Amino acid sequence: GQFVWTRGGSTGALFFDAGKTSERPLGGIVPDDGHNMEAALTELFSPSTPAPRRRELQAQIIAERARPAAWASYREALLQDGASEALLWFVLSLCEAALTLHWPLPPAERQQLKADLTGMLLGPAAQQERLPASARGKALQCLAVLARWEWPAEDAGALSNVLQLLAAPGAPRLVGARLLRAIADEFDPRSHRSTWKAAERLQAP
Numbered sequence: 001g002q003f004v005w006t007r008g009g010s011t012g013a014l015f016f017d018a019g020k021t022s023e024r025p026l027g028g029i030v031p032d033d034g035h036n037m038e039a040a041l042t043e044l045f046s047p048s049t050p051a052p053r054r055r056e057l058q059a060q061i062i063a064e065r066a067r068p069a070a071w072a073s074y075r076e077a078l079l080q081d082g083a084s085e086a087l088l089w090f091v092l093s094l095c096e097a098a099l100t101l102h103w104p105l106p107p108a109e110r111q112q113l114k115a116d117l118t119g120m121l122l123g124p125a126a127q128q129e130r131l132p133a134s135a136r137g138k139a140l141q142c143l144a145v146l147a148r149w150e151w152p153a154e155d156a157g158a159l160s161n162v163l164q165l166l167a168a169p170g171a172p173r174l175v176g177a178r179l180l181r182a183i184a185d186e187f188d189p190r191s192h193r194s195t196w197k198a199a200e201r202l203q204a205p
Contacts, residue, residue: 037064037074037087037090038084038086038087040057040060040061041084041086041087041090042086043057044057044058044061045086061090064094065093065094065097065101066097066101068098068102069098069102069105069109070094070097070098071091071094071095071097071098071113072109072112074087074090074091074094075091075112075116077091078091078092078116078117078119078120078139079116079119079120079123081123081124081125081130082125082130083125085132085134085135088132088134088135089134089135089138092135092138092139092142093138095113095117095138095139095142096138096141096142098113099142099145099146099149100145103149104149110146110150113142113146114143114146117139117142117143118143118175120135120139121136121139121140121175121179122171122172122175126171126175127171136178140178140179140182141182141186143179143182143183144179144182144183144185144186145186146158147159147162147183147186148183148186148187158183159183162176162179162180162183163176164176165179166180
């Protein structure tokens with residue numbers, strides 16, 4: 001069956017297309033389905049890249065993280081089978097920035113973010129164990145932060161969505177179990193500081 005996000009009595013398909021994504025480049029990097037950014041990341045992490053150029057690339061990446069809805073410019077990478085770990089790290093850092101620097105997000109953007117993160121966790125790369133563990137962990141953390149921000153006042157169905165995953169066989173059940181654990185950790189008062197530490201890290205020069 002098709003998984004459905006339930007919110008305030010209305011339902012919408014878990015996977016949906018919000019239309020044309022943002023095309024507002026900042027910092028010299030032009031969004032192009034992640035290809036330009038992947039090239040920039042390759043150059044950044046190359047030991048042969050001169051220090052001045054590395055600082056320039058770092059400044060461009062920080063500028064992208066500061067841009068509202070920047071993650072939507074690269075969202076195709078989340079659902080792309082075979083996206084590199086470096087590109088996924090970058091796009092998921094933009095998702096983290098959306099939750100720590102730009103909250104509250106418009107309702108449509110929140111729904112798209114949930115759909116894309118869940119789509120990545122349930123996609124072919126994840127099911128065939130090709131999704132990097134770092135990307136899986138960061139996606140689960142972002143979904144858990146969304147649940148803590150929204151439940152119960154803004155998204156009363158957040159936990160029901162997790163239970164729906166747990167009730168399904170195979171890969172969705174495993175995703176549901178991992179997501180439930182991540183949400184429990186996020187609601188633990190002792191772990192709340194992790195979200196604020198992420199915000200401080202993203203705002204650091």
